Amino acid sequence: MSKAKVAFFDFASCEGCQIELTNLGEEVFLGLLDHLEIVEFREAMSEKTTDPIDIAFIEGSFTRESDRARLQSIRARANTVVTYGACACTGGINALKNHQSDYLINVYGKDAMSPQLDSQKALPISAAIKVDYQVHGCPVSMKEFVYIVSHLLHGKEPVILDQSVCAECKKRETVCRYTQGDHCMGMVARGGCGAPCPADGVPCEACRGLMPDANEKALVKVLQEKAGLAKEWAETKSRMYTANLRSDK
Amino acid sequence: MGKNIDINVNHITRVEGHGNIVVNVSDGTIEKCEWQVPEAPRFFESMIRGRHYSEVARITSRICGICSIGHTLASCKATEDALGIELTEQSWKLRRILKHAETFDSHVVHLLFLVAPDLLGVKSVFPLLPTHPETVKQALRLKNFGHVVGSLLAGRTTHPTRPVPGGFSSYPTLDEVKAARERLENEVVKDWDAIVQTLASVAGQIPTFDRPTEYMALHDSVEYGLYDGCIQTVMPDGSKQQWPLDDYLSVTNEFVVPTSTAKHTRNKLPSYMAGALARFNNNYDQLRPEAKAIAQTLGLQPQCHNPYMNNVAQVVEIVHSLHTVKEGLDDLIANGIEDQPLAKPTRFDSEGFGAVEVPRGILFHNYQYDKEGFCTGGNCIIPTNQNHGNIQFDFDKLVPEMLNKDMTQDEMRLHLEMLVRAYDPCISCSTHYLDVEFKE
Numbered sequence: 001m002s003k004a005k006v007a008f009f010d011f012a013s014c015e016g017c018q019i020e021l022t023n024l025g026e027e028v029f030l031g032l033l034d035h036l037e038i039v040e041f042r043e044a045m046s047e048k049t050t051d052p053i054d055i056a057f058i059e060g061s062f063t064r065e066s067d068r069a070r071l072q073s074i075r076a077r078a079n080t081v082v083t084y085g086a087c088a089c090t091g092g093i094n095a096l097k098n099h100q101s102d103y104l105i106n107v108y109g110k111d112a113m114s115p116q117l118d119s120q121k122a123l124p125i126s127a128a129i130k131v132d133y134q135v136h137g138c139p140v141s142m143k144e145f146v147y148i149v150s151h152l153l154h155g156k157e158p159v160i161l162d163q164s165v166c167a168e169c170k171k172r173e174t175v176c177r178y179t180q181g182d183h184c185m186g187m188v189a190r191g192g193c194g195a196p197c198p199a200d201g202v203p204c205e206a207c208r209g210l211m212p213d214a215n216e217k218a219l220v221k222v223l224q225e226k227a228g229l230a231k232e233w234a235e236t237k238s239r240m241y242t243a244n245l246r247s248d249k
Numbered sequence: 250m251g252k253n254i255d256i257n258v259n260h261i262t263r264v265e266g267h268g269n270i271v272v273n274v275s276d277g278t279i280e281k282c283e284w285q286v287p288e289a290p291r292f293f294e295s296m297i298r299g300r301h302y303s304e305v306a307r308i309t310s311r312i313c314g315i316c317s318i319g320h321t322l323a324s325c326k327a328t329e330d331a332l333g334i335e336l337t338e339q340s341w342k343l344r345r346i347l348k349h350a351e352t353f354d355s356h357v358v359h360l361l362f363l364v365a366p367d368l369l370g371v372k373s374v375f376p377l378l379p380t381h382p383e384t385v386k387q388a389l390r391l392k393n394f395g396h397v398v399g400s401l402l403a404g405r406t407t408h409p410t411r412p413v414p415g416g417f418s419s420y421p422t423l424d425e426v427k428a429a430r431e432r433l434e435n436e437v438v439k440d441w442d443a444i445v446q447t448l449a450s451v452a453g454q455i456p457t458f459d460r461p462t463e464y465m466a467l468h469d470s471v472e473y474g475l476y477d478g479c480i481q482t483v484m485p486d487g488s489k490q491q492w493p494l495d496d497y498l499s500v501t502n503e504f505v506v507p508t509s510t511a512k513h514t515r516n517k518l519p520s521y522m523a524g525a526l527a528r529f530n531n532n533y534d535q536l537r538p539e540a541k542a543i544a545q546t547l548g549l550q551p552q553c554h555n556p557y558m559n560n561v562a563q564v565v566e567i568v569h570s571l572h573t574v575k576e577g578l579d580d581l582i583a584n585g586i587e588d589q590p591l592a593k594p595t596r597f598d599s600e601g602f603g604a605v606e607v608p609r610g611i612l613f614h615n616y617q618y619d620k621e622g623f624c625t626g627g628n629c630i631i632p633t634n635q636n637h638g639n640i641q642f643d644f645d646k647l648v649p650e651m652l653n654k655d656m657t658q659d660e661m662r663l664h665l666e667m668l669v670r671a672y673d674p675c676i677s678c679s680t681h682y683l684d685v686e687f688k689e
Contacts, residue, residue: 012291016314016407022358023396023406026389030378038375042260044362045373063291093311096296103295111505122291139314139407200410201418205307233623236299240308 004054004153007040009074011060011067012094012122017085017140018043018059024142032146035153053078055152058131061087061094061122068128075129080152083125084145086138086241090209093138094122095243123244133158138207138241141193160192164211165204168195177203183227185238188214207241216246251277252652256662260287261669268674270665272648282648284641284669286509294627302328302414302594302622309614309629310408315358315675317408318351318399319607320614322476323629327614328414331601332594332622339589340416341476346577347402347412348476348605349570354395354406355608356525356563356570359673361388361444364560367667368451384447387440394437398429398574415591423586430578433571441571445543448564452547455561456664460646461485461554462639463518464527465500467606473528473535473569475606482516483531487552490517494602497613501630513638514630520638523610524672525562526553540569556643557671563608597622609633609673633674643668 008018022029039049056078062071075081086092097103098121104112125131133152135145144160151158165186169176174195177184182203186195189206197204210216216238223234239246254274260267269285293312297305306324310317322344329336336344362374365388371377377385396406401421404410411417468491469478480492480500492500503512515521529536529544533551536544544550549561598620604613610632617625647668651661 014311014314014317016311016317019314019358020407022362022389022392025393026386029389030386033375033378041373045375046366047372093296093308094291096308097292100295100298103292106295106298107292108505138311139405196404197410199419200404202307202410202413205304233301237304240304 003035003037005039005051006036006055006057007038007049007053007074007078008043008057008059009040009070010042011058011071011088011125012063013060013085013087013092015043015059016138020139020142021145024146028146032149036149051077055080055082055149058083058088058125059085060125061091062125062128063094063120063122065120071125071128080132081125081129082133082135082148082152083131084135085140086136086207086209087122088125089134089136090241091122091124091244092207093241096240098122098243099239136190136208137193143194144192162212163191165189165191165193165195165198165206165208167191168193169198171195172199174199178222178226181227183223183229183237185219187222188216188219188238205240206238210242210245251275252655254652254658254661256658256665258662258666261666268669270644270662270669272644272661272665274648274652277652279648279652282644283508284637284644286511286637294629297616297624297627300624302332302618302624305616305624305627306412306414307408309627312629312631313675314407315355316351316607316609316612318347318403318406318412319605319612320629321403321409321412322348323603323605323607323612323614324616325412325414326603326605327601327616327627328603328618329592329601330603331599331616331618332414333596333599334415334592334594336416336592337589339587340592342577342580343402343417343420343586344412345476346574346581347399349573349577350395350398350402351406352475352606352608353567353570353574354392354399355673356567357388357391357395359608360448360560360563360567361391363673364667364670365448365451367663367670368448368454381447384444387444390436390440391444394429394432397432398578401425401429413591415593416589418591420586420588423582426578426581426586430575430582433575433578437571441567445564449547452561455557456667457555458557458643458647458650458668459554460556460643461552462642463516463521464530465516465521465523465611465635466528466531467604467611468531469535473532473537475528475570478604480604480611481531482521483552484517485552485554489531494604494613497602497604497615497630498628501613501635503630503634509637511634511637513641514635515638520642521635522556522639522672523632523635524559525566525608526556526559527610528606529553529562529565536565537569537572539572540565543568556639556668559671559673563673594622607632607675609675610635631675633672636672636674640669640672640674 148158184203185206186204190208256272258270273281310321399406467474467478468481613630616627
């Protein structure tokens with residue numbers, strides 16, 4: 001069987017999800033290369049291609065209208081499009097600026113209107129083109145990445161459970177952040193990461209986005225009543241990674 | 250009839266982020282010679298406003314996935330400075346080991362996966378799999394070790410969880426520390442020794458080029474400064490000058506240029522260089538003897554004014570950091586790790602400054618907090634944006650030199666790409682610093 005041709009593309013992001021790929025370790029990394037041929041990956045190689053691609057992996061948010069044509073060209077020659085990382089899947093942390101009207105002036109001062117600084121709302125890649133599969137997280141969960149890729153290579157449909165981070169904390173017997181006097185978004189956050197943050201003593205920020213039908217109002221109430229956050233903080237807190245997913249956007 | 254050259258590298262590969270090289274020579278006359286940065290800006294400095302001090306480092310670590318440990322540490326230090334948070338001795342020790350682990354990890358990736366293909370005459374690491382399989386495996390194992398040690402202390406290396414203002418939210422077990430120490434002894438040292446031999450055999454491929462400039466780095470009075478220190482620069486004549494951290498705006502002097510979404514910087518000369526070579530030139534005396542020995546083997550000595558040699562300075566720093574990590578792990582095994590609570594703020598309504606050396610150079614974070622501990626504004630100046638101006642001036646000197654040597658267009662293109670790569674630019678970071686006090 002010939003190897004699947006895959007390519008990696010990046011938009012507005014920190015490229016941390018790409019670097020996570022190199023953290024797979026010798027065995028998994030070389031194992032993947034037995035089954036796929038990387039035909040384009042700007043950060044790692046100089047080769048480029050205009051040929052059809054079996055799987056296109058896209059990292060980063062869609063923040064400039066000028067990027068739309070490049071995305072459409074990727075879509076046109078890719079059989080399957082997979083977005084990976086919070087920026088590509090939900091707009092990610094970049095979308096925090098969507099709630100501000102003065103971000104250009106704040107960062108660039110008198111030069112804010114320079115044409116090269118053009119930037120629209122930070123949106124998920126799915127706002128520009130059709131996306132077939134998503135690998136969530138900031139950074140992406142490499143276990144999930146390998147799971148989804150291996151299913152695609154075998155022509156199988158990857159199954160991702162709708163499970164909250166709270167459920168995963170319970171499974172690994174992590175003490176609840178609220179009992180430690182902290183706050184957390186685990187009850188409305190999309191799981192699949194294995195809940196590493198609460199296990200490391202820090203609250204979940206819902207970097208994988210929200211559960212389907214997440215009760216945002218209840219979250220704000222819990223943040224106020226159980227964690228003692230002031231109303232305004234409770235409201236902005238629950239927006240850190242979910243700016244594009246919330247009803248109050 | 251003079252030479253015609255048309256180089257348009259859009260975007261340069263094997264670097265982090267997006268940069269373009271544009272050189273046009275018409276009938277022997279240089280019409281355009283530009284290092285451009287078209288990266289999408291991301292506005293972090295604006296996004297941290299209104300955020301609680303406990304959230305700020307978690308947001309700013311996302312500026313960069315490669316140096317996210319460094320961003321987290323610089324951010325925590327700035328917040329701790331603002332809020333009067335005093336770290337324990339143990340937290341200081343753990344952060345110092347972490348900083349060295351990040352340097353090791355990042356330099357290994359850059360040298361072995363991004364730079365080595367140029368020296369071995371290929372376009373990426375992948376063609377090396379059939380020709381140099383053992384070297385690729387050694388590189389992957391070394392990379393993984395950097396990740397393992399970093400994760401041990403930071404929770405994970407991409408957007409770390411454990412380092413937070415006041416110390417660490419969680420600690421490794423002694424068994425985990427011992428396992429890493431054993432791996433270092435049994436596997437890492439052997440892999441590294443083999444890789445150094447490979448690197449030494451291709452070191453002759455590094456171009457000779459000389460452009461004296463100003464070199465900026467942290468300087469710590471007690472050790473080769475990565476986690477702590479004041480700002481220091483060394484001039485081409487070897488003279489040094491120091492500034493306190495809270496003076497960082499007066500040494501960086503950011504300004505906007507039309508070819509770039511990243512601001513440029515300058516201090517005493519029209520540009521300065523940050524990174525491994527800048528640290529080497531500033532703090533050579535404080536390197537460990539093992540690191541100095543490698544420098545000598547590979548022909549690097551202070552003061553070196555060849556930016557391509559930044560890659561050799563990275564090899565030297567890998568050795569320095571590996572030995573420092575080893576010593577740090579031994580210390581943890583000997584003295585144990587206590588489960589310490591976080592140190593608390595002692596004041597609010599204040600401003601703070603933090604800097605660390607990330608692999609690409611000196612990184613500044615600076616925040617203001619209100620009386621409730623919410624951020625009212627901040628500024629981050631990232632090393633790559635400090636290097637953009639220096640890269641442009643290198644281009645301005647290098648292109649005429651290459652024309653005089655009658656190099657082909659392909660040779661010139663490769664040399665320009667290698668020059669940019671030598672800086673290990675992290676372009677996606679460099680475009681999202683903020684500047685509250687805009688300089689005229």
